[in-house]
Amino acid sequence: MxxxxxxxxxxxxxxxxxxxxxxxxxxxxxxxxxxxxxxxxxxxxxxxxxxxxxxxxxxxxxxxxxxxxxxxxxxxxxxxxxxxxxxxxxxxxxxxxxxxxxxxxxxxxxxxxxxxxxxxxxxxxxxxxxxxxxSDKADKTGTPNPTVTTRQSSPQKCAIDPSAPSLAPYQLRHGNSSVPSGSNDTSAEVLISRNYSTMFDYDIPSTFPPANTAGKSSLCALQFRMPVCTSLPKGYPCYSFSGLEQEVLSNSGMTFHLVDDDGNATWNSTELHQVFPGENTTIGTFECGQAAGYDESRKMSWHVSSVRDFSLEFLQAGVGQSAQFQNGIGAWIVPCQ
The missing domain is CATH 2.80.10 (Trefoil (Acidic Fibroblast Growth Factor, subunit A))
Structure with missing residues (x-):
């Protein structure tokens, strides 16, 4: 460019x-x-x-x-x-x-x-x-260098259609910052902080995503959506988090550790991810479809933890009493184009 x-x-x-x-x-x-x-x-x-x-x-x-x-x-x-x-x-x-x-x-x-x-x-x-x-920038003909926010890119390119089907977790589990424990299939509350973490459990049907025209398995992604509070659906509560300045200046954020997957997807569980109001962030990608020997739905779970005092509290859309809010904040599995 x-x-x-x-x-x-x-x-x-x-x-x-x-x-x-x-x-x-x-x-x-x-x-x-x-x-x-x-x-x-x-x-x-x-x-x-x-x-x-x-x-x-x-x-x-x-x-x-x-x-x-x-x-x-x-x-x-x-x-x-x-x-x-x-x-x-x-x-x-x-x-x-x-x-x-x-x-x-x-x-x-x-x-x-x-x-x-x-x-x-x-x-x-x-x-x-x-x-x-x-004008002191050395490279004036190529692509600009990444900015200081150090947002991590996914291992494979993934374009996501805003109208693509999305899967919310079927349940959330809550625990301390290192070992999640307990479960509640009706609670939509998520708390990520120095002392608390959350496990996101997904149940992916064999029909997800719909077959493409070539009939081949496609690429899927875990996407984190963080709309600005003024764009959230009426009645859906705003989230609370540690703030943009703290995130940028402290290089803080979250890690998404893949702890369970029937398909044994390749995943970087130590990568730092930063999320910002008004943005949808691709956390990582994996091959869609069922693993050999599994005829029913595919189970995948991510343990999400805070890095350098990052904190975020919200209600995951699509779970429990928040199931009616399909356009809220949270982590979703979506197909790539």
Whole structure:
């Protein structure tokens, strides 16, 4: 993928959060790009700044004395090596020296940094979104390096159709952080924390997933869905978790240890997985279908534990009294396309 040269322009800040903020010897603003990509600068839920997409428009304030920028949540912004990506994180030191260049003939002000000309690079993420990088980034023609969130990719590629059939666990078992114990086939409560873990038990029918056109066994995945609370069905309670900043800065998350499988699937049980509101995360993949010698349903169970004080409490959709909420938070088995 080719990176496109960009300039970032200041636009008027209109957010209430920005109007209420006080900045010493500075100003607040929003940003838009000009060049081969003309988009407003958006900010996702982990502090990455993007051109295009579906996240909310980013708001920023410049302190002219320290030449630092903070986003509308007060997180420091920077573009430091080795990635040189434009990001804003809580607790991070904003080492990049930003400034506002005098308006040009069009009357618009430009964002500059580190006494440079203010040239930025837009690297495609998908058909509508771009990461933003400093001109100090070494690779300006290839795919951008992974961001600091260290989200793990699945061993095999898996595209999941939003309308694909999904299987919720038939029961959850609760225990301490190392050894799950007990069971309750009606409770939908899940608690993942330093001292508590949960076992997810699945019963996969021989007819799942429906046979594809080639009549061959296909690839399935364990997918974790974490909708934002405002998009949950009416009457479905919001979840509680330790927060984005704690997850990113502490590199915390969950492990999904496969403890039972009739089909003996290959699985990395030590891999760290991070989940974020508004995203569906593929935890891992395995071959669908029944194992030789098993004529009935396939049993699979994952023991989910916390890593580095990550905590998450929710009601698994599709289980017990929450069975009517098929669009809630939780872990599902789904077929890959």
């Amino acid at each position: 080719i990176s496109f040269v960009q300039t970032l322009l200041f636009t008027t800040a209109v957010g209430a959060a920005l109007r209420s903020r006080q900045v010493n010897d500075g100003c607040c603003f929003q940003l838009a790009s000009v060049g081969m990509v003309n988009e407003t600068v958006l900010e996702d839920h982990v502090g990455d700044l993007l051109l295009g997409g579906t996240f909310q428009q980013g708001g920023f304030c410049l302190d002219k004395t320290t030449k630092t920028i903070q986003d509308s949540l007060g997180h420091n912004c920077f573009m430091r090596g080795p990635d040189y990506q434009f990001e804003c994180y809580q607790g991070a030191v904003g080492t990049t020296a930003f400034d506002i260049a005098p308006p040009k003939a069009d009357g618009k002000s430009r964002l500059t940094y580190d006494n440079d000309s203010g040239v930025f690079y837009a690297c495609p993420i998908d058909s509508e979104s771009y990461d933003i990088y400093s």
